[in-house]
Amino acid sequence: MEGKSNHDPSTKIKNARLGRLRLALGMQRRFDHSQFDAHNSAICIKLQALLTSGQTIVYGRQFTYQRLKQAGMPVVRDRMFKILKELDPIGVAGRRIHLTSTPRGAYLVPGLNFVWSIDGHYKLSMYGIEIYAGIIAFSRYF
Numbered sequence: 001m002e003g004k005s006n007h008d009p010s011t012k013i014k015n016a017r018l019g020r021l022r023l024a025l026g027m028q029r030r031f032d033h034s035q036f037d038a039h040n041s042a043i044c045i046k047l048q049a050l051l052t053s054g055q056t057i058v059y060g061r062q063f064t065y066q067r068l069k070q071a072g073m074p075v076v077r078d079r080m081f082k083i084l085k086e087l088d089p090i091g092v093a094g095r096r097i098h099l100t101s102t103p104r105g106a107y108l109v110p111g112l113n114f115v116w117s118i119d120g121h122y123k124l125s126m127y128g129i130e131i132y133a134g135i136i137a138f139s140r141y142f
Contacts (some may be wrong), residue, residue: 043068043075043083051088060095109138 013021046068052132059067063076064084085092109115115137 040079040083043073043080044087046071046073047080047084047087051091080092112136112138114138 009071047064050064050067059065061077061081061084063081066082068075113136116134118132118134120130120132124130
């Protein structure tokens with residue numbers, strides 16, 4: 001018995017039919033600019049609620065974006081961050097300072113050839129190419 005796959009490459013759909021199907025499913029291809037201000041205010045209200053609850057005060061850009069997506073709010077990350085900067089400029093500046101001012105620990109090595117740092121790159125291994133590199137930690141040269 002010869003089975004037929006669910007995906008038949010010979011099946012074609014016309015652009016008009018695809019457009020009607022997309023609209024019936026509520027999938028908008030472009031953002032309606034008449035709803036732009038309403039959408040921004042909805043994002044603003046949701047971010048304000050998250051900030052006042054105290055949950056997102058220490059969150060960064062990506063985690064706040066994920067929280068909004070989990071809440072079911074479609075949002076563009078850059079626009080969300082712009083609104084977040086307007087709502088909480090002190091918090092955004094504080095997180096930025098924390099990232100840049102955190103001191104790194106001293107990396108002291110007693111002498112030459114005491115520690116070698118070696119790394120490998122395996123993305124091309126399916127083609128038989130593997131790249132390895134080693135650095136002497138004392139002088140930080142190859």
